[in-house]
Amino acid sequence: MSEWTGLAARVREAARKLSASGAIDVDSLCQEAGIQTYDEKRRLYRVVGDLMDSGELKRVERGIYLFEDKAELQPARKADLMWRLIRRQPVKIQDLQTFAGASRDYVREWLQSLVKQGVARKNENGTYQLIKSLVEMPRNTKAERLRELRRKRREAALRGLRAAKEAIEKAERLIQEMEGEESLHAE
Amino acid sequence: MRKIVSLPGAAEASGVHPAKRSEEFVPAVFEPQWVPTSNERNLQVVMDQVAKAPGRRRFISVTGEAGRGKTLTTLREAGQAKAVHMLMLEIWRSPLPFLQALCREHGVEHPPRRTNDCWLLLIDRLISRSKPVYLDEMDMTPHLLNVVRQLAEITAVPFVLVGEEALIAQLASVKRCWSGTYQALQFESVALSDVIFYAKQSGGLELLPESAGLIHGSPCGRDWRDLERVTHTLVEIANSKRSRTITEAMAEQALRMSLKGEDGVRSRKGVGR
Numbered sequence: 001m002s003e004w005t006g007l008a009a010r011v012r013e014a015a016r017k018l019s020a021s022g023a024i025d026v027d028s029l030c031q032e033a034g035i036q037t038y039d040e041k042r043r044l045y046r047v048v049g050d051l052m053d054s055g056e057l058k059r060v061e062r063g064i065y066l067f068e069d070k071a072e073l074q075p076a077r078k079a080d081l082m083w084r085l086i087r088r089q090p091v092k093i094q095d096l097q098t099f100a101g102a103s104r105d106y107v108r109e110w111l112q113s114l115v116k117q118g119v120a121r122k123n124e125n126g127t128y129q130l131i132k133s134l135v136e137m138p139r140n141t142k143a144e145r146l147r148e149l150r151r152k153r154r155e156a157a158l159r160g161l162r163a164a165k166e167a168i169e170k171a172e173r174l175i176q177e178m179e180g181e182e183s184l185h186a187e
Numbered sequence: 188m189r190k191i192v193s194l195p196g197a198a199e200a201s202g203v204h205p206a207k208r209s210e211e212f213v214p215a216v217f218e219p220q221w222v223p224t225s226n227e228r229n230l231q232v233v234m235d236q237v238a239k240a241p242g243r244r245r246f247i248s249v250t251g252e253a254g255r256g257k258t259l260t261t262l263r264e265a266g267q268a269k270a271v272h273m274l275m276l277e278i279w280r281s282p283l284p285f286l287q288a289l290c291r292e293h294g295v296e297h298p299p300r301r302t303n304d305c306w307l308l309l310i311d312r313l314i315s316r317s318k319p320v321y322l323d324e325m326d327m328t329p330h331l332l333n334v335v336r337q338l339a340e341i342t343a344v345p346f347v348l349v350g351e352e353a354l355i356a357q358l359a360s361v362k363r364c365w366s367g368t369y370q371a372l373q374f375e376s377v378a379l380s381d382v383i384f385y386a387k388q389s390g391g392l393e394l395l396p397e398s399a400g401l402i403h404g405s406p407c408g409r410d411w412r413d414l415e416r417v418t419h420t421l422v423e424i425a426n427s428k429r430s431r432t433i434t435e436a437m438a439e440q441a442l443r444m445s446l447k448g449e450d451g452v453r454s455r456k457g458v459g460r
Contacts, residue, residue: 080266080269081263081266081267084262084265084266084272085262088258088262088274094218094219095219097218097219098219098220098221099219099221099259099262099263135294138296138343
């Protein structure tokens, strides 16, 4: 796994592997994700909570979960479609734009990342061509880093929202209690 | 997009005020766009049906002339379904290179060198993955049809065989293959509505009905590759004439400049020159 792979990604990957045999228990999840310390296990519980919030994990009973792979259900990413076409034939930026419905800047950035990784080359006539016979698309670490950053920000925002909701509910309860006490005193 | 600003003095010659002329026309830019066609929709429907269909031998044949968009449509469909899409090579004279290539597509970096080992590994991968497999240009390798049939039968994975018209005859010649064919999908040529929609989407051009009919009726209007070239030419003609509306004369000029040349125009109009 790359150096940018966080705990959440490790847990998700472990859950994906274990889900093939049905329900998942926390101990096997820890083992598969390479959790070694209590501190890491505490963080794993937090990740499990987040995955449950996002609907990827469902609790069957205490400590037993079912994993639903969201990546499998999502429509294909544009990069996957572009990878399929460039594997088939040398392509121009415009071809990929048309095929995958991606923006020109995104296509150019994606192709440049392939060139940098030594997987593709740019020909003189402006076409890009694979120079390595690969089946799986090489990972674009920069894009992954940005995606992970965005995901973390979204999760942090959701946590903040949840905390705010709880605080409001608590305040409402307190107000109701105070009002109840006041009415009792009045009687 | 840049606006064309006419040079001082040119306006006086044409008799139109320069400010008015520059606001009126914005040059068209040719940017090919994906146009959803009836062929694509039909394929999606068939793939949805076959996913629920009973039985073990499940072939779908996708046939049609070159340039009808078979490869790109099936490649896109395979991409959406995260399925394997593989090009069949004519040089494959025995099942082993085919099985090895299919193994590689299923994530086996170093496929076994023996046919039997490869076969067993592939069956394992196909069953565990359980996604359709698209085999493009299958008509190039008719001698592998029985291998594919047995793979489909053992694994119950749908195989989509893509090729030109000869593929139907090849399938029909092997009774077992033909009986396992779930649906034979024929890719139709470009429709008149597709010509109009493509010109609008890719070049921002307005095709008049007669010019659209002229392009569609010519040999260039039936093939997506030719249509792309003609639309590109039309954009250049439209820019030189400073109009986004394509008249019949402009369409004729584009057809004459295209690959089929004068024949394309003559075949539609039915007149000799």
